Amino acid sequence: xxxxxxxxxxxxxxxxxxxxxxxxxxxxxxxxxxxxxxxxxxxxxxxxxxxxxxxxxxxxxxxxxxxxxxxxxxxxxxxxxxxxxxxxxxxxxxxxxxxxxxxxxxxxxxxxxxxxxxxxxxxxxxxxxxxxxxxxxxxxxxxxxxxxxxxxxxxxxxxxxxxxxxxxxxxxxxxxxxxxxxxxxxxxxxxxxxxxxxxxxxxxxxxxxxxxxxxxxxxxxxxxxxxxxxxxxxxxxxxxxxxxxxxxxxxxxxxxxxxxxxxxxxxxxxxxxxxxxxxxxxxxxxxxxxxxxxxxxxxxxxxxxxxxxxxxxxxxxxxxxxxxxxxxxxxxxxxx
Numbered sequence: 001x002x003x004x005x006x007x008x009x010x011x012x013x014x015x016x017x018x019x020x021x022x023x024x025x026x027x028x029x030x031x032x033x034x035x036x037x038x039x040x041x042x043x044x045x046x047x048x049x050x051x052x053x054x055x056x057x058x059x060x061x062x063x064x065x066x067x068x069x070x071x072x073x074x075x076x077x078x079x080x081x082x083x084x085x086x087x088x089x090x091x092x093x094x095x096x097x098x099x100x101x102x103x104x105x106x107x108x109x110x111x112x113x114x115x116x117x118x119x120x121x122x123x124x125x126x127x128x129x130x131x132x133x134x135x136x137x138x139x140x141x142x143x144x145x146x147x148x149x150x151x152x153x154x155x156x157x158x159x160x161x162x163x164x165x166x167x168x169x170x171x172x173x174x175x176x177x178x179x180x181x182x183x184x185x186x187x188x189x190x191x192x193x194x195x196x197x198x199x200x201x202x203x204x205x206x207x208x209x210x211x212x213x214x215x216x217x218x219x220x221x222x223x224x225x226x227x228x229x230x231x232x233x234x235x236x237x238x239x240x241x242x243x244x245x246x247x248x249x250x251x252x253x254x255x256x257x258x259x260x261x262x263x264x265x266x267x268x269x270x271x272x273x274x275x276x277x278x279x280x281x282x283x284x285x286x287x288x289x290x291x292x293x294x295x296x297x298x299x300x301x302x303x304x305x306x307x308x309x310x311x312x313x314x315x316x317x318x319x320x321x322x323x324x325x326x327x328x329x330x331x332x333x334x335x336x
Contacts, residue, residue, distance in 0.1 A: 011169075017269060023205065028060065030201075031181060040266050050180075062155060069208075091139060091207060092138070100140070177258075226264060227274070246295055
């Protein structure tokens with residue numbers, strides 16, 4: 001439970017999150033819900049998968065989020081000839097010193113942008129598994145800790161299958177959430193012509209937060225209160241995916257943890273230090289859908305994983321208001 005002094009500092013830190021959000025939205029026009037999920041994943045110590053058709057701003061969203069934060073950034077263009085060592089690094093023999101020297105790969109950054117991740121081979125894709133889950137890399141028997149904060153933002157095209165390698169289930173399960181940018185509205189697209197028509201808005205974009213600010217925000221999110229009925233609601237939703245007739249693979253226990261962390265970050269962004277069932281319902285599809293595998297019959301009936309999640313949300317009882325225990329004693333953060 002947070003103390004009074006903690007709550008005061010949390011209120012100050014909220015302005016940092018707002019600055020980052022406004023910075024990203026100044027480039028990504030008309031997609032506030034996508035920007036919010038991206039910021040939620042960052043504060044929940046997760047990784048983000050952006051999946052959509054070409055040209056809608058997937059890479060732009062990732063680069064804008066990275067540039068809005070004064071963190072180290074590395075961009076990896078995934079191609080069929082990319083090697084695992086290009087990502088993790090390699091040990092090179094130094095003839096003068098007569099010893100091996102480790103040369104870090106692109107993964108040694110606080111924000112790692114993986115562009116078109118499904119164009120690399122499964123062997124190369126698997127180089128991300130250890131770093132995404134354990135925030136470390138093991139090379140030649142030596143383990144190297146990755147910097148903090150650490151976030152992988154990957155993009156992929158779901159419609160272009162030639163020359164691509166679909167992400168395996170273990171890899172998709174490492175991503176906390178999946179979002180689709182979607183086409184902009186006509187008004188947003190018209191505004192985009194004015195903003196992007198001359199020069200790239202990234203050229204003038206300045207960082208509005210520092211790495212240590214993000215670390216403090218992450219620590220603040222960890223203190224968000226989740227009542228027992230809401231925690232049970234999270235477990236019930238995830239458990240329902242494992243027995244649903246339209247699914248041949250449900251969500252893992254890792255998905256339960258990811259959903260809990262995500263809703264705590266979402267509550268903080270909404271100005272609360274406690275989680276509501278509404279937070280869970282809003283993030284259930286982005287956090288769970290990409291992990292689910294529909295049955296062959298469901299695919300024939302054109303049932304998507306998102307539709308199955310919505311069906312589960314409708315069938316799972318929501319905690320009653322008196323049982324939620326929404327606010328712990330002494331809760332209530334001014335301006336948070």
